[in-house]
Amino acid sequence: MSEGGFHVHGPHEHELEHAVEHAAEGHHGVAGGSLTNQVAMFTAVIATVGAIFSYMGGATQANAGLYKNNAAIKKTEASNQWNFYQAKSSKQNLSELAVALVSDDRKPLYQKEIERYKAEKAEIKLAADKLEAEALDWDRKSEEQMHQHHRWAQATTVLQVSIALAAIALLTKKRWLELGMFGVAALGTAIGVLAMLHI
Template sequence: MSGGTFHVHGPHDHELEHATQHAAEHGAGHHGAAHHGVGGGSMTNQIAMFTAVIATVGAIFAYMGGATQANAGLFKNNAALKKTEASNQWNYYQSKSSKQNLSELALALVTEDKKDFYRKEIDRYKLEKAEIKLAADKLEAEANEWDRKSDAEMHVHHRWAQATTALQVSIALAAIALLTKKKWLEVGMFGVAAVGAAIGVAAAMHI
């Protein structure tokens, strides 16, 4: 789920409202059906309350899913910046290596009185290269850590998306259960909601 909203309204909404009104009218219609109307009304109220709770929880799950996806994108961007900085350091390192190679070549060609200068140059380039390598290695390690954080956030994002989807399915089952008065559908909506809640807990625990 890439957004931060949880859409409860769907094609079944009109039918759900119609069924609720029908249950209320049927319960008040005549005394002979009063007992049946009370039972239907009780089921209607139970499912309505369940839907409201699940919709609220689903909205929270959807928000968390959007937040983790945003974090994953931010972390991936940080990783890309660190990789660019590391690449620049390695280019700088290569430049120092080339200069060191030229100094080593010059050392072999120049007269003895100039060799000391090129030896110092070679030692300087070696020292600079060591410092540059440390900086480049550190940047690469930071880039890898940002990549790891991004992957972890995306994993949690997928968990939130799965949990949100399960709750949406549960709400759809609730609407169908209300319209058909099928007990097994009512049990199913609770079961799917429980699965969604469990996945949500796993997401909260970064599992």
């Protein structure tokens, strides 16, 4: 229940409630009670695992966005450094032109300026290269998080299919559907493990 008094159902909650109701009926002697209890318990466990996978999917998607934002900030900072580098290059070019145009007694002053601009440009280039490398690193991290997000989303979807199969198994009392439900759940769990391992 949320603070405002509204309760938002996840895609699996209705089926879970339905399964629990049937489990209670099965416990009181309704035919197929063993199957019903087994499916209800399974559904509760898989719904819990699915909720965890869903949370992890949301977290990795948020991280991907944050990392992409960090990359954009670093790219902007690098661009600012390169603009600063260009400004120093322009000043250096003017000093080089001045060396060619001024009298010999003033040439050392402009030559000194040229050397200062060269040193400043070298420092600026180092800073810009570092920022570009950081931007690339944040981009890589963002892509990794998005890949992991897709894995979590795939795992969650497969588990929801398994829960749907559980509901159908409860309604039809078909053993092969129950086996299918377990198989699909195993597949969803395996995909979740891949997400956990960043594969």
